[in-house]
Amino acid sequence: MVAPQVAAPRVGVLALQGDFREHAQVLRVLGADVTLVRRPEELAAVDGLVIPGGESSVMDKLARTFGLAEPLRAAISGGLPVYGTCAGLIMLADTVLDGIRGQESLGGLDVAVRRNAFGSQTHSFETDLDVPVLGGEPMHAVFIRAPIVESVGPAATALATLDDGRCVAVEQGNLLGTSFHPEVTGDYRIHEYFLGKVRAAA
C-alpha cells in the first residue's frame, strides 16, 4: 500500500537578523519545507512564519527598510500563523516597553512586552518551565537578554509563567510568542505545537 502523501507545511523564517538558521534547522528536522524570508514575495509563499531571536530594534529597522513591515502586518492581521521567540515576541507585541526611540513593532498579540526585562546581572539564565498546553515534562527554557510579558490583554492567553508569576509564553489565535529560545535546547515541542497551527490554517 502506498502511504498517503501529506504536503510538508511551508514555513518561513524571517531572516533579516538574529538566529534564523537555528529555527530553520529545527523546522527542517520536523519535516517543514523552509524558506528564509527577506522579501515580500517570499512571505507571500509561506503558510506560517517564525520570527527569531536577535535584536528587535534592528529587526524593526530592517523590516521597514526592506519594505517588509507592512506586508508582515497585513499577513498577521490576515491570520497567518506566526511564532515569535524573544526579539520575535517583541515584534509581535501590540505594546513594547523600553524600546529604543522610534522603535515600532508589528503587533498582533494583545500584550505589553518589556525588553531586556531581567537586567544586566541576569542577562541570561535557564530554568525548567511548565507549559501545560504541551503536556508532559516541563520544558528546559533558555532566556537570553529576554523580554517579559508584562501584561496580557483579554484577547491573549498566557501559556507559561515563571515561579514568580511573570508570563513568558503567550498565544492568541494563530499567533504564538515565547520569551525564551526553544531552538537551542533540542526540545522541539513548541515548534511542533506551532506547526499544528500552520497545518490547520494551510
Ligand SMILES: NC(=O)CC[C@H](N)C(=O)O
Ligand atoms: N535573545 C533575544 O532575542 C534578545 C532580545 C533583545 N534583547 C531585544 O530587545 O530585541
